[in-house]
Amino acid sequence: MPEGTVNQGIGASVRRKEDKRFLTGKGRYTDDINRAGQLFAYFVRSPVAHATIKSIKTDKAAAVAGVAAIYTGADVANDGIGGLINGWAVTNRDGSAMHEPPHPILAKDKVRYVGDHVAMVVADSLEKAMSAGELVDVVYDQLPPVIDLASAADNATIHDGMDNNTYFDWELGDEAATQAALSSAARVITTTLRNNRLVPNAMEPRAAVAEYDEIADSYVLHSTTQNPHLLRLVICAFVLGIPESKMQIIAPDVGGGFGSKIYLYAEEACCTWASKKLRKPVKWTADRTQAFLSDAHGRDHINKVQMALDKNNRIIGLRVDTLANLGGYLSAFSVATPTYLHGTLLSGCYDIPAIYTNVKGMATTTAPVDAYRGAGRPEATFIVERTMDIAAREIGMDPAEFRRLNFIPNDAFPYQTAVALQYDIGDYEPTLDKALEMIDYKGFESRRAEAMKRGKYRGIGLSSYIEACGIAPSAVVGALGGRVGLYESAVVRVDPTGTISVFTGTHSHGQGHDTTFAQIVNERLGVPLDSVEIVHGDTNRIQFGMGTYGSRSLAVGGTAISKAIDKVIAKGKIIAAHMLEADDADIEFKDGKFIVAGTDREKSFGEIALSAYVPHNFPHDRLEPGLEETAFYDPANFTYPAGTHIAEVEVDATTGVVEVVDWACCDDFGNLINPMVVLGQVHGGIGQGVGQALLENAHYDESGQLLTASYMDYCMPRADNLPSMKVDHLVTACTHNDLGVKGCGEAGAIASPPALINAVVNALLPLGVTDITMPATPEKVWRAIQDAQTKAAE
Amino acid sequence: MPTVAMKVNGASVSHDIPDNTLLVSFLRETMGLTGTHVGCDTSQCGACIVHVNGDSIKSCSILAAQLDGADVTTIEGIANGDELHPMQQAFHENHGLQCGFCTPGMVMSAIELVEKSKNLSEREIREGLEGNICRCTGYHNIVKSVQDAATKMGG
Ligand code: FES
Ligand code: FES
Numbered sequence: 050m051p052e053g054t055v056n057q058g059i060g061a062s063v064r065r066k067e068d069k070r071f072l073t074g075k076g077r078y079t080d081d082i083n084r085a086g087q088l089f090a091y092f093v094r095s096p097v098a099h100a101t102i103k104s105i106k107t108d109k110a111a112a113v114a115g116v117a118a119i120y121t122g123a124d125v126a127n128d129g130i131g132g133l134i135n136g137w138a139v140t141n142r143d144g145s146a147m148h149e150p151p152h153p154i155l156a157k158d159k160v161r162y163v164g165d166h167v168a169m170v171v172a173d174s175l176e177k178a179m180s181a182g183e184l185v186d187v188v189y190d191q192l193p194p195v196i197d198l199a200s201a202a203d204n205a206t207i208h209d210g211m212d213n214n215t216y217f218d219w220e221l222g223d224e225a226a227t228q229a230a231l232s233s234a235a236r237v238i239t240t241t242l243r244n245n246r247l248v249p250n251a252m253e254p255r256a257a258v259a260e261y262d263e264i265a266d267s268y269v270l271h272s273t274t275q276n277p278h279l280l281r282l283v284i285c286a287f288v289l290g291i292p293e294s295k296m297q298i299i300a301p302d303v304g305g306g307f308g309s310k311i312y313l314y315a316e317e318a319c320c321t322w323a324s325k326k327l328r329k330p331v332k333w334t335a336d337r338t339q340a341f342l343s344d345a346h347g348r349d350h351i352n353k354v355q356m357a358l359d360k361n362n363r364i365i366g367l368r369v370d371t372l373a374n375l376g377g378y379l380s381a382f383s384v385a386t387p388t389y390l391h392g393t394l395l396s397g398c399y400d401i402p403a404i405y406t407n408v409k410g411m412a413t414t415t416a417p418v419d420a421y422r423g424a425g426r427p428e429a430t431f432i433v434e435r436t437m438d439i440a441a442r443e444i445g446m447d448p449a450e451f452r453r454l455n456f457i458p459n460d461a462f463p464y465q466t467a468v469a470l471q472y473d474i475g476d477y478e479p480t481l482d483k484a485l486e487m488i489d490y491k492g493f494e495s496r497r498a499e500a501m502k503r504g505k506y507r508g509i510g511l512s513s514y515i516e517a518c519g520i521a522p523s524a525v526v527g528a529l530g531g532r533v534g535l536y537e538s539a540v541v542r543v544d545p546t547g548t549i550s551v552f553t554g555t556h557s558h559g560q561g562h563d564t565t566f567a568q569i570v571n572e573r574l575g576v577p578l579d580s581v582e583i584v585h586g587d588t589n590r591i592q593f594g595m596g597t598y599g600s601r602s603l604a605v606g607g608t609a610i611s612k613a614i615d616k617v618i619a620k621g622k623i624i625a626a627h628m629l630e631a632d633d634a635d636i637e638f639k640d641g642k643f644i645v646a647g648t649d650r651e652k653s654f655g656e657i658a659l660s661a662y663v664p665h666n667f668p669h670d671r672l673e674p675g676l677e678e679t680a681f682y683d684p685a686n687f688t689y690p691a692g693t694h695i696a697e698v699e700v701d702a703t704t705g706v707v708e709v710v711d712w713a714c715c716d717d718f719g720n721l722i723n724p725m726v727v728l729g730q731v732h733g734g735i736g737q738g739v740g741q742a743l744l745e746n747a748h749y750d751e752s753g754q755l756l757t758a759s760y761m762d763y764c765m766p767r768a769d770n771l772p773s774m775k776v777d778h779l780v781t782a783c784t785h786n787d788l789g790v791k792g793c794g795e796a797g798a799i800a801s802p803p804a805l806i807n808a809v810v811n812a813l814l815p816l817g818v819t820d821i822t823m824p825a826t827p828e829k830v831w832r833a834i835q836d837a838q839t840k841a842a843e
Numbered sequence: 844m845p846t847v848a849m850k851v852n853g854a855s856v857s858h859d860i861p862d863n864t865l866l867v868s869f870l871r872e873t874m875g876l877t878g879t880h881v882g883c884d885t886s887q888c889g890a891c892i893v894h895v896n897g898d899s900i901k902s903c904s905i906l907a908a909q910l911d912g913a914d915v916t917t918i919e920g921i922a923n924g925d926e927l928h929p930m931q932q933a934f935h936e937n938h939g940l941q942c943g944f945c946t947p948g949m950v951m952s953a954i955e956l957v958e959k960s961k962n963l964s965e966r967e968i969r970e971g972l973e974g975n976i977c978r979c980t981g982y983h984n985i986v987k988s989v990q991d992a993a994t995k996m997g998g
Contacts, residue, residue: 064935071943072931072950074878074918081877252882252890252944252978304880304944305978337883559942559979729938729984736981760887760976768982769969797981 058572062725067563076302079256079273084330091178093168093185095160098414098753100189110184115177120169122157131288137385138530139219147217150208152378154315161377164342166315194414194753198374201411216410221392227405230366234357238440244428245823246349246747249421253304254335259320267295275306276596283313300586303558308420309344312381341758347421349374366403375410380419390425396466397433398477398515399455404467423795426516434512434803472689473784480715484693487713505699508812512804515691518792519604521684536683539609543676545662547655548580554594555606561726573614575641600792608786609682616678621657688783688791692716694800696808705831712774719783719791727793734797740766742805817841849913852920862908867891869907878918878947889975892948893917899955918947929995930954939988941979957993
């Protein structure tokens with residue numbers, strides 16, 4: 050870096066380039082987009098959980114002034130429109146294929162959850178579309194709802210030809226070895242753990258503006274998607290049968306996703322389809338209640354856990370039998386989430402020689418469930434880290450020391466787990482030690498005693514998590530049933546004046562790519578941040594991409610950028626060699642200059658850029674004009690961020706209110722590009738984890754009504770539900786990507802729920818409470834205390 | 844259709860609108876001021892907060908027609924030309940935003956909070972922001988931003 054300049058490169062907490070437009074109200078989100086003559090869509094949704102549709106009458110609704118069209122499942126079928134797809138197929142334990150029922154974009158014969166799309170009303174104002182929607186007369190013949198996950202297999206059949214409402218019955222690991230460990234164990238820890246159902250609740254509701262261009266026979270769809278290219282592929286190839294070249298998808302500023310905006314939804318497909326039929330732009334924006342009803346939900350597992358310990362308190366086996374609620378239809382990645390993103394994480398940070406898991410993916414008459422922040426990994430971590438605490442308590446060992454005893458030692462990497470993954474690198478004890486020190490673990494008992502004097506039960510809880518990020522490599526994903534490749538692409542375009550545009554296939558919906566990715570360019574090419582533009586979210590500007598989820602943007606997308614930069618430098622060297630009349634091999638690139646090694650002959654990066662576009666005298670047999678390079682990067686492995694989070698809570702036993710009083714964590718995300726952005730991601734993840742552990746729950750009643758379908762009923766974490774957080778990190782650099790980065794987006798949401806529940810249980814142990822299901826609401830905590838006390842008195 | 848006249852970000856405006864038009868729709872659709880966001884349908888999220896006669900108000904819960912003659916300030920109206928309001932600047936410096944969707948409402952709430960109360964404790968800031976939901980930041984840096992701005996604004 051030239052002297053006197055501010056460091057804008059890797060490792061600098063540069064303030065974000067994107068902030069100004071958001072802070073001044075100039076962000077451009079999908080609902081901000083309006084087109085002349087646009088029509089508005091409103092969806093008539095099923096008010097019942099499970100029913101056959103006897104008839105749909107639309108004549109009264111169609112007569113409302115301003116209504117342009119009403120479409121039903123019959124219209125969809127008549128037009129030969131395909132259904133929404135399942136993006137991942139697994140094989141059943143017995144070797145048979147899993148069940149993949151159709152998922153029409155408008156229900157035709159049957160509805161399978163409250164909120165299922167039954168008809169689409171299009172009118173010249175939203176008000177008219179909504180009031181016409183009220184007049185659509187649907188006669189339902191109700192069938193028994195299937196709501197309770199535990200008994201879902203024994204209830205009414207949701208999809209024809211599907212046995213026991215089971216989409217799949219999948220396994221991973223060595224059952225015989227695990228059973229042998231369990232039978233030879235000195236002690237077996239047995240528990241049942243429930244992972245509660247959540248609604249992702251990105252603050253920006255989903256929206257779509259679809260425009261059909263009659264002259265070009267092409268479409269533009271603005272959408273709140275996390276991955277425009279994948280959306281284009283699915284909507285074109287599987288649903289509407291449009292050539293991909295005729296479809297442009299633009300995801301402008303997107304107000305959070307957390308997984309819920311990965312998938313193609315019925316509404317986007319319907320608006321696109323209708324825009325051609327009506328030859329007008331069609332706009333749809335969800336209100337929050339629709340979002341609750343029809344965004345893909347998250348989590349919702351019941352797990353039976355058995356952990357085998359030898360006489361030295363080492364874990365020798367783990368068996369987990371899981372029921373995963375996937376709802377009324379299979380959402381795009383709903384199969385991957387509870388299987389390969391879940392079962393493979395059951396080894397946690399621990400050296401466990403035998404693991405076996407069986408997962409049954411169940412159909413219920415509830416909204417589809419899919420990936421939500423962490424996707425499978427939070428659910429796995431909850432199992433491992435809650436069981437670690439239960440085990441530590443049963444053997445009377447300090448939970449931190451019990452974890453330390455069972456950690457994979459730092460000299461054991463690369464470490465092959467019993468559940469398919471190979472961790473490339475990690476060092477878990479230092480992050481544990483650091484987190485213990487940050488929260489003053491040693492001083493806890495005196496804080497507990499002090500709290501007791503104030504009438505509060507204080508508890509502390511740990512969670513040492515690991516996650517697998519940057520889902521990859523494509524070959525492995527394909528072999529395991531994934532129907533996509535999980536590489537990423539980048540184009541680095543150097544303009545004649547030396548400014549740079551980077552076209553990335555990832556998508557930023559709050560993660561700060563405009564800044565972080567520009568820092569990579571700054572570091573490598575020496576170009577100031579202001580001269581670097583990051584372009585994302587537009588299928589017509591970006592060659593291809595797989596979008597953003599699973600903390601893949603930096604590890605996969607950032608590495609693709611780095612590889613394209615390598616190519617820019619390599620070409621720059623050839624141009625410099627030509628200009629300086631030197632040998633290609635003698636050119637070095639350093640501090641933004643191409644230098645003939647060992648001499649003072651050099652060309653600046655800007656001179657090379659200009660020369661590339663003013664190629665006088667270029668030897669065209671070996672040197673093309675221009676300076677633009679593309680890289681597609683398919684990673685060799687997942688990345689494995691890990692760390693320890695510790696929560697400290699105080700419980701008021703008279704009200705059951707849990708207050709989070711302190712939080713400390715130390716994570717290992719490999720190298721950090723922008724520490725400020727990384728810490729922000731951790732804070733946000735913890736916020737969502739605290740929500741899951743203490744407040745949030747998607748609750749269906751027995752009839753299948755979603756009782757928590759608004760912010761009045763679904764308890765979102767607010768500023769006073771969270772503490773200030775102490776967040777630190779240590780680094781073991783990822784061994785298989787150029788940047789040595791791992792990913793940080795989901796860590797907080799993965800680590801925090803078990804840490805919190807462990808803390809709540811730790812606080813209440815003196816009262817005899819040994820477990821509490823999420824969310825640990827005041828009512829539930831209060832009841833648990835009452836029950837424990839009644840039991841103690843008996 | 845009644846005519847509603849008000850001041851929006853310092854400029855006098857007058858429009859004929861249906862009498863059931865919410866302030867947020869008036870701002871977003873009639874005025875094209877899309878910085879004010881809609882995040883819910885129950886007046887719970889705060890994404891739509893603007894200032895009306897100096898008080899922060901959820902613009903999804905009031906009719907524009909009720910505000911004839913009022914002085915309305917939105918997120919678009921608080922910077923001084925190119926110079927950000929100290930609260931906006933503090934959010935930028937402290938990474939108090941991620942996706943930016945809650946941010947306009949959050950900033951408008953925070954300005955009123957700091958303007959109306961002096962020497963806010965962390966707890967008071969957290970409680971003062973209770974009407975705003977942010978799904979991205981875990982509030983940690985939002986609270987820091989407000990503390991920072993409070994110092995700069997002499998609060
Ligand atoms: S949109 Fe006004 S409070 Fe949510
Ligand atoms: S920054 Fe995304 S909701 Fe607050």
